[in-house]
Amino acid sequence: MTGAGGLLRFMLRRERFALPWWLAGATLLVLVQSTQSQNLYDTPEDLANLRRTLGGNTAVIAMSGPVRLLETIGGEVAFEILAFVSILVALMNMFLVGRHTRADEESGRAELVRSARVGRAATLAAVLGLALLANLAVAVLLFAVTAGTGLPPAGSVLFGVSVAAVGMTFAALTAVAVQVFESTRAAYGAVALVLGAAFVLRAAGDVGSGALSWVSPIGWAQRTFPFVDNRWWPLLVPVALGALLVTAALALLGRRDFGAGLVRPRPGRPSASPALGSPWGLAWRLQRGPVVGWAVGLFLLGAAYGSIGESIEQYVADNPEVAQFLPGGAADMINAYLALTMTTLALMTAAFGVTAALRARAEETSGRAEPVLATGTSRATWLASHLSVAVGGSALVLAAAGAGQGLAYGLTVGDANQVPRLLGVALGYLPAVLVVAAVAVLAIGWLPRAAAVVAWVAVAYCAVIALFAESFDLPGWLRRASPFAHTPQAPLEALTATPLVLIALVAVVVAISGYAGLRRRDVGY
Amino acid sequence: MNAANGPAIEIAGLTKSFGRSVALDGLDLTVGSGEVHGFLGPNGSGKTTTIRVLLGLLRPDAGTARMLGQDPWRDAVALHRRIAYVPGDVTLWPTITGGEVIDLLGRMRGGLHRARRDELLERFDLDPRKKARTYSKGNRQKVALVAALASDAELLLLDEPTSGLDPLMEAQFQHCVHQAKEEGRTVLLSSHILAEVEALCDRVSIIRLGRTVETGTLRELRHLTRTSIAVETAQPLSGIDALPGVHDLVVDDHHARFDVDTAQLDAVVRRLAPLGVRSLTSTPPTLEEMFLRHYGDEETPTAAAVAR
Numbered sequence: 001m002t003g004a005g006g007l008l009r010f011m012l013r014r015e016r017f018a019l020p021w022w023l024a025g026a027t028l029l030v031l032v033q034s035t036q037s038q039n040l041y042d043t044p045e046d047l048a049n050l051r052r053t054l055g056g057n058t059a060v061i062a063m064s065g066p067v068r069l070l071e072t073i074g075g076e077v078a079f080e081i082l083a084f085v086s087i088l089v090a091l092m093n094m095f096l097v098g099r100h101t102r103a104d105e106e107s108g109r110a111e112l113v114r115s116a117r118v119g120r121a122a123t124l125a126a127v128l129g130l131a132l133l134a135n136l137a138v139a140v141l142l143f144a145v146t147a148g149t150g151l152p153p154a155g156s157v158l159f160g161v162s163v164a165a166v167g168m169t170f171a172a173l174t175a176v177a178v179q180v181f182e183s184t185r186a187a188y189g190a191v192a193l194v195l196g197a198a199f200v201l202r203a204a205g206d207v208g209s210g211a212l213s214w215v216s217p218i219g220w221a222q223r224t225f226p227f228v229d230n231r232w233w234p235l236l237v238p239v240a241l242g243a244l245l246v247t248a249a250l251a252l253l254g255r256r257d258f259g260a261g262l263v264r265p266r267p268g269r270p271s272a273s274p275a276l277g278s279p280w281g282l283a284w285r286l287q288r289g290p291v292v293g294w295a296v297g298l299f300l301l302g303a304a305y306g307s308i309g310e311s312i313e314q315y316v317a318d319n320p321e322v323a324q325f326l327p328g329g330a331a332d333m334i335n336a337y338l339a340l341t342m343t344t345l346a347l348m349t350a351a352f353g354v355t356a357a358l359r360a361r362a363e364e365t366s367g368r369a370e371p372v373l374a375t376g377t378s379r380a381t382w383l384a385s386h387l388s389v390a391v392g393g394s395a396l397v398l399a400a401a402g403a404g405q406g407l408a409y410g411l412t413v414g415d416a417n418q419v420p421r422l423l424g425v426a427l428g429y430l431p432a433v434l435v436v437a438a439v440a441v442l443a444i445g446w447l448p449r450a451a452a453v454v455a456w457v458a459v460a461y462c463a464v465i466a467l468f469a470e471s472f473d474l475p476g477w478l479r480r481a482s483p484f485a486h487t488p489q490a491p492l493e494a495l496t497a498t499p500l501v502l503i504a505l506v507a508v509v510v511a512i513s514g515y516a517g518l519r520r521r522d523v524g525y
Numbered sequence: 526m527n528a529a530n531g532p533a534i535e536i537a538g539l540t541k542s543f544g545r546s547v548a549l550d551g552l553d554l555t556v557g558s559g560e561v562h563g564f565l566g567p568n569g570s571g572k573t574t575t576i577r578v579l580l581g582l583l584r585p586d587a588g589t590a591r592m593l594g595q596d597p598w599r600d601a602v603a604l605h606r607r608i609a610y611v612p613g614d615v616t617l618w619p620t621i622t623g624g625e626v627i628d629l630l631g632r633m634r635g636g637l638h639r640a641r642r643d644e645l646l647e648r649f650d651l652d653p654r655k656k657a658r659t660y661s662k663g664n665r666q667k668v669a670l671v672a673a674l675a676s677d678a679e680l681l682l683l684d685e686p687t688s689g690l691d692p693l694m695e696a697q698f699q700h701c702v703h704q705a706k707e708e709g710r711t712v713l714l715s716s717h718i719l720a721e722v723e724a725l726c727d728r729v730s731i732i733r734l735g736r737t738v739e740t741g742t743l744r745e746l747r748h749l750t751r752t753s754i755a756v757e758t759a760q761p762l763s764g765i766d767a768l769p770g771v772h773d774l775v776v777d778d779h780h781a782r783f784d785v786d787t788a789q790l791d792a793v794v795r796r797l798a799p800l801g802v803r804s805l806t807s808t809p810p811t812l813e814e815m816f817l818r819h820y821g822d823e824e825t826p827t828a829a830a831v832a833r
Binding site for chain 2: 106182183185265267268269270271272273276277278279281282285286366367368370371372373374375376377378379520521522523524525
């Protein structure tokens with residue numbers, strides 16, 4: 001353990017940019033939910049209505065949590081957000097632990113540290129200390145934001161600590177995973193799989209008898225029933241499991257070589273397949289994982305949105321205040337709901353499009369673009385190869401989202417035609433998504449160092465305009481600058497070709513302008 | 526291949542700065558067709574920047590650069606089909622195997638020799654099935670070397686290609702460069718390993734602070750330097766110190782050790798002959814010494830003379 005204190009201070013310094021964003025994200029998520037819920041259901045009657053409509057909707061329960069939480073308004077907040085904020089905090093812990101352990105070992109940085117007067121277990125001890133501090137911060141911030149928005153303090157404390165307990169469980173789990181796997185990616189993959197399983201198990205448990213929720217870390221947190229029963233004892237499970245996992249991680253660490261894992265990576269192909277013979281093949285190979293991941297993720301989210309479509313009409317009829325958040329008001333309710341959720345899915349696709357376009361810049365700064373550009377590959381081809389993933393991948397992701405929504409909604413209302421209908425609606429957003437990706441290209445060409453910032457500001461801007469323009473009363477010109485403002489809000493509005501073609505043209509012009517910048521500048525700077 | 530078509534690389538007055546830092550400050554470089562040209566200089570002297578200009582990755586601020594008779598910026602793609610490049614710091618895609626990278630780079634360059642690829646893998650003892658993430662620096666370098674050497678390129682641009690290789694692999698590398706030369710290919714070999722350059726290169730350019738300070742064949746460069754002499758004579762040695770061009774003289778009765786400017790060697794040998802030479806060893810100057818003269822300012826002859 002020698003040197004753990006010094007390492008912890010060093011880690012805190014390395015985390016001074018990334019960690020605050022995670023904490024702010026979690027805090028913001030709960031803040032928005034707490035204020036929104038308290039505005040929507042400010043009377044006991046509203047809450048009783050909600051219990052009646054949601055109590056029987058298995059889709060909502062599967063996405064949120066146990067119905068028992070709906071007894072109080074604080075419980076309603078926990079019902080809606082606890083699972084999601086837990087996932088966010090679990091991911092924060094996974095990256096936190098992985099970054100300072102296996103990733104450092106893989107890059108060779110840890111070798112320098114270990115050659116100093118530092119014990120074998122010092123890094124692990126320091127990173128677990130760091131995770132403890134981070135989760136303590138989560139607990140304090142979530143307490144502050146729930147109690148601060150007027151929820152009872154006793155429940156607020158338990159709410160914060162429950163989320164922190166999920167976080168700590170996943171920190172300990174990642175500590176084990178990084179001993180087992182030789183690569184950071186594999187460790188993240190295993191932990192993410194457990195996280196996904198944790199969500200699915202609690203969903204199955206909450207819909208069914210509840211037994212399965214007890215094998216899920218998220219389930220333990222939800223079953224403290226903060227603001228309803230305020231019971232602390234379920235948290236004994238994550239405490240015991242965490243201690244067990246940390247002991248296991250330390251034991252494994254003492255048995256393995258530096259840089260090695262317990263699972264040896266399989267050897268790969270000795271020569272390239274015919275597909276991997278051009279910059280196009282390379283770009284798709286590099287991004288096929290993310291493309292599949294986003295497509296599956298948005299398919300599931302689309303399915304989740306689609307599955308509650310039917311009960312939305314009923315729900316909004318009971319809660320007229322909700323209607324003001326939907327374009328088109330109370331009339332044509334279901335189409336308005338589908339249009340709003342589709343906009344949300346399209347905005348997420350825009351985020352994918354931006355990551356795919358920014359991949360070109362990442363290749364450049366890492367030095368991996370250099371060997372490619374030193375072959376018979378022109379800059380235009382190289383850029384186009386990465387953009388083909390942004391364009392084709394976005395279309396694929398949107399199609400998956402539309403198919404998911406159409407399938408789930410079609411199943412609940414018994415109408416197979418919903419699949420092609422919502423698929424078409426989803427693809428109608430492709431031009432708008434491509435404009436955002438094109439902005440990333442423009443920045444790569446002319447402001448390469450600021451490209452990531454510019455691109456993500458564009459995504460955030462479109463999200464704010466699309467989702468909050470009505471509530472914030474933003475000036476018209478600011479609203480009209482977003483490509484999403486010009487995309488017909490299908491299926492609420494009819495899809496027409498003219499605006500879509502024009503938006504697509506804008507995307508093409510912006511992307512070509514970006515290439516003009518890339519063509520004349522130095523590569524790698 | 527096209528040995529008669531003039532120089533493979535012609536750079537004159539090349540200037541490039543990044544913000545306020547000047548990377549190239551009027552660099553000149555001429556590499557003849559079919560020759561192995563050593564490109565020497567310490568870290569940060571501008572070797573990599575020069576190669577990146579030749580690859581059309583950087584746009585020069587001033588000066589001209591021609592490669593294989595074409596403009597590296599304008600004709601980048603056409604040129605790249607005729608050259609192969611090994612970067613000094615090889616970064617690869619972590620999830621792609623070494624074998625896949627070799628094939629990919631080869632195909633993007635316009636094809637590679639299957640048999641030669643396999644022979645090179647054997648020669649460099651490289652496992653092509655491993656993901657690039659797990660390769661050491663030396664192995665990543667081998668991947669880039671195999672990809673470059675298995676190609677048909679007329680011109681090889683090698684940026685410190687052996688900095689991560691062990692001596693055994695270094696010998697294999699030298700064999701491959703000799704082979705490339707026999708096939709009539711041109712090689713620009715940037716390095717700061719002098720033994721490598723001495724073993725391989727026909728001509729050498731030494732750069733410093735973005736400027737060429739010396740260029741020529743090894744023989745021409747040695748002409749500018751001193752030869753070390755150790756001599757034993759029948760009669761006691763005297764009068765040597767009075768000769769021009771003699772430095773660092775140590776006389777011990779019948780024995781003497783000194784350095785002599787190579788231009789003055791003839792006069793010194795004439796002076797020694799009447800004394801009855803029993804043994805004489807002369808050591809030709811190494812690049813090491815030339816290097817030190819260029820980069821160690823305090824080692825200049827005048828400074829050394831004043832110190833004495």
